[in-house]
Amino acid sequence: MTGYVGWQFVGTNLVARHHQGVVTDEINADWDEEGTSGDAVDDRWRPGDGIALVRVPRFGDDYEMPLVAGTNDDDLARGIGWFPESARPGEVGNFAIAAHRVTHGEPFSKILDLRAGDEVIVETRTHVYTYRLVEDGDARVVDFTETWVLDPVPGKPASEPSESLITLVTCAEIFHTDDRNVVFGALQTAQRK
Numbered sequence: 001m002t003g004y005v006g007w008q009f010v011g012t013n014l015v016a017r018h019h020q021g022v023v024t025d026e027i028n029a030d031w032d033e034e035g036t037s038g039d040a041v042d043d044r045w046r047p048g049d050g051i052a053l054v055r056v057p058r059f060g061d062d063y064e065m066p067l068v069a070g071t072n073d074d075d076l077a078r079g080i081g082w083f084p085e086s087a088r089p090g091e092v093g094n095f096a097i098a099a100h101r102v103t104h105g106e107p108f109s110k111i112l113d114l115r116a117g118d119e120v121i122v123e124t125r126t127h128v129y130t131y132r133l134v135e136d137g138d139a140r141v142v143d144f145t146e147t148w149v150l151d152p153v154p155g156k157p158a159s160e161p162s163e164s165l166i167t168l169v170t171c172a173e174i175f176h177t178d179d180r181n182v183v184f185g186a187l188q189t190a191q192r193k
Contacts, residue, residue, distance in 0.1 A: 020079050020107075020163040023050040023066035033123045040124035041088055045069040052089055053134055054080050054097070055121040058114055060131050065107045065124065071098050080107050083150055086167075089122045090129045093152040093161040101181075108170040111181055112138040120185060127192055131166040133185040140182045149182045163187070 003091075004191050027050040028072040045051050053068040062175035071081035087093030114137030121128045142149060149167055153159040164187035 001085045008054060020066055020185070023068065023078050024053065024064065026050050027066055036116075041091065043125065045084075047072075048075060048078070050079070052081065053123045056114075056118070057121075057124070058118045059110050065099070067097065068174070073144065078079055078098055086150055087152065087161075087164070089124050090127055090164055090187065092164050094154060094167055095122075095131075096150045096167040096169065101170045108168065110137075111168065111170050111183065112184055114168075119188075120168070122166075123193075125193075127190055129187060130191075131164075131185040131191045132188045133183055135184060137168075137181060137183050140184075141179050142176045144180050146180075148181040149180075154184060164190075 028048075040052075043051070047070040049069045050066045051069050054065045054067050056063055066079035067082055068075045068079045069082055069084055071083055075081045076099060080097050083096040083098065086096035089095055101108045101111060112132055116133055116135050118133045120131045120133065122131070146153045148157065149169065151157050151159075152161040154165070154167060166185040166187070168183040168185075170179060171177055
């Protein structure tokens with residue numbers, strides 16, 4: 001039992017941090033590749049692809065995590081996962097992402113420290129999108145079955161989106177839980193690189 005707990009809280013973090021570094025390097029190499037042109041909104045992303053870099057100043061000056069297409073266990077062990085059924089970075093609709101709070105590199109370990117007004121910066125191959133959070137990281141806890149948080153307009157499934165939103169999702173407690181912390185934000189700026 002001690003070995004299993006040790007693996008979960010130490011081993012998975014070591015392995016995940018290595019994988020996150022590899023994915024970040026792959027993203028940067030892909031962006032530097034000759035012949036890539038056009039807008040990243042048109043990029044064809046396959047499950048598991050590294051698609052962007054995420055920075056959250058509240059988490060520290062050196063915080064940079066890869067964003068991976070998908071949210072299965074393997075994807076979340078390689079970085080922050082993007083829900084492919086949600087909007088892409090910068091698009092109108094709800095750009096929804098998820099990550100572990102503990103284990104597997106702990107990308108969202110400091111989510112409860114987030115405050116309304118904090119920035120989440122998402123860099124794609126062609127743009128830098130800056131989202132501003134509209135609530136604190138500890139303000140909203142929902143059951144994992146409450147999928148309304150992923151709607152194009154969260155909580156309004158029949159509404160047509162008119163804004164570019166972001167939703168961050170993670171486990172609400174350190175140990176196994178069916179609850180999720182959810183933080184919402186809205187796009188403030190989109191800058192072409």
